[in-house]
Each structure stands twice: as structure tokens, then as C-alpha cells.
Amino acid sequence: MDGTSQAEQAIQYLQSALQKDGYATSLQTFSYYSYDEDDQVDGVNVLAVKPGASPREIVVAAHYDSVDDVDGADDNASGVAVLLSAAARLKDVQTPSTIRFVSFGAEENDLDGPRYFVGHLGSQEKKNVVALLNLDSLIAGDKTYAYGEGGSGSLRDWIGAAAAGRHPDGSQRPPGPGLLRRPAVRLRRFRPVPRRRHPVRLLRGHGLGIRQR
Ligand SMILES: [Zn+2]
Numbered sequence: 001m002d003g004t005s006q007a008e009q010a011i012q013y014l015q016s017a018l019q020k021d022g023y024a025t026s027l028q029t030f031s032y033y034s035y036d037e038d039d040q041v042d043g044v045n046v047l048a049v050k051p052g053a054s055p056r057e058i059v060v061a062a063h064y065d066s067v068d069d070v071d072g073a074d075d076n077a078s079g080v081a082v083l084l085s086a087a088a089r090l091k092d093v094q095t096p097s098t099i100r101f102v103s104f105g106a107e108e109n110d111l112d113g114p115r116y117f118v119g120h121l122g123s124q125e126k127k128n129v130v131a132l133l134n135l136d137s138l139i140a141g142d143k144t145y146a147y148g149e150g151g152s153g154s155l156r157d158w159i160g161a162a163a164a165g166r167h168p169d170g171s172q173r174p175p176g177p178g179l180l181r182r183p184a185v186r187l188r189r190f191r192p193v194p195r196r197r198h199p200v201r202l203l204r205g206h207g208l209g210i211r212q213r
Pocket residue numbers: 063075076136137204205
């Protein structure tokens with residue numbers, strides 16, 4: 001939870017892991033109303049950018065906070081681990097798009113961290129973002145869920161095609177990365193998330209991303 005020594009440790013771990021891989025990190029600090037604390041609390045998003053050949057940008061995100069009654073290793077140390085691993089592997093790879101790695105605080109508190117991040121993107125920054133891949137709860141269960149808008153060329157359908165071992169153009173290609181090599185991938189349509197009080201249960205699993213149950 002934000003404001004605790006555990007949150008502080010998580011932020012320091014994220015920074016040192018990214019810096020060890022050669023990234024400059026920045027912190028986005030915000031104040032939000034915590035339902036658990038019934039008070040104002042400071043939250044922190046941790047950011048690192050890998051420049052690409054163009055300003056076109058892919059955001060790779062994972063929240064590092066958790067809630068008491070869930071398995072934090074799944075939700076969401078697993079997403080953070082994939083984010084850090086992807087950052088390490090991509091550091092020296094030439095990519096067409098810029099990749100921004102964002103670790104959210106206060107996601108489990110009505111998406112306050114993600115909302116702050118999106119709310120503080122400039123209009124040009126928003127235009128540059130072509131996709132956001134949200135990594136959440138990747139360990140537990142036996143199915144992988146990919147949420148997102150469907151249709152030709154969509155990231156969601158690309159993930160489904162990669163998991164089925166074919167390219168979205170219909171040609172056969174080797175299966176995608178190990179993460180996608182699961183017994184089954186279910187595709188779900190993205191639904192906009194309404195703002196609610198105490199929404200944690202309702203919100204979990206929504207958004208564009210890969211979710212495994
Ligand atoms: Zn989560």
C-alpha cells in the first residue's frame with residue numbers, strides 16, 4: 001500500500017532494477033484519497049523510457065501495489081516481473097517505436113495511479129501513444145485472457161493470433177513468446193471502466209492487457 005515502508009521498498013527496487021539495466025528513471029508523485037486509509041496518501045508511478053526510431057510510443061504498464069486478500073505474487077508482482085524482464089531484454093534492441101515502461105502505484109485504489117498518468121500526458125504525448133499493454137495477474141490459473149478492442153490490426157487480435165501460432169495475416173509462423181504459449185487464450189472486449197467508490201473487485205481484469213486466471 002502506498003505510503004508504507006513496503007511501498008517505499010518496491011519503488012526503490014523498481015528504480016534500481018531499471019537503472020542497473022541502463023535506464024534513467026523518473027518518479028511521478030501524486031496525492032489521492034485512499035479508501036483503506038480513509039485519508040489523503042501520496043502515490044508514486046515509476047517511469048523509464050526506451051527511445052525508438054520514432055516518437056510513436058508503446059506504453060508497457062504494470063501496477064506494483066496489491067490488496068490484502070489477494071495473492072500479491074500473482075497480482076501483481078508477476079506483471080512487474082514481466083515489465084522488468086521486457087525492459088532488460090529490449091534495452092539495446094532497435095525498435096521502431098519508443099517504449100515507455102510505467103509501474104503504477106494506487107492502481108487498486110480506483111485506478112488512481114493510472115488515471116494520474118493518463119491525465120498528465122500532454123496532447124502530443126497522447127497522440128504519440130499507439131498502444132498500451134497492461135500486464136496484470138500473469139501467474140495463477142490455467143487460461144490467459146487478452147482484453148482490448150478487437151478488429152483488424154488490433155493488439156488484442158494479434159495476441160490471439162500469436163498464441164494460436166499464426167501471424168495475423170493468416171500465415172503460419174512459430175508461436176509467440178513463452179508468455180503467450182498457454183493452453184488457451186480467450187479474447188475479451190474492452191469495456192470502459194466507470195468511476196465508482198470501492199470498485200476494486202469490479203475493476204480488476206479490465207483494460208487492455210493480458211490477464212490469466
Ligand atoms: Zn491487478
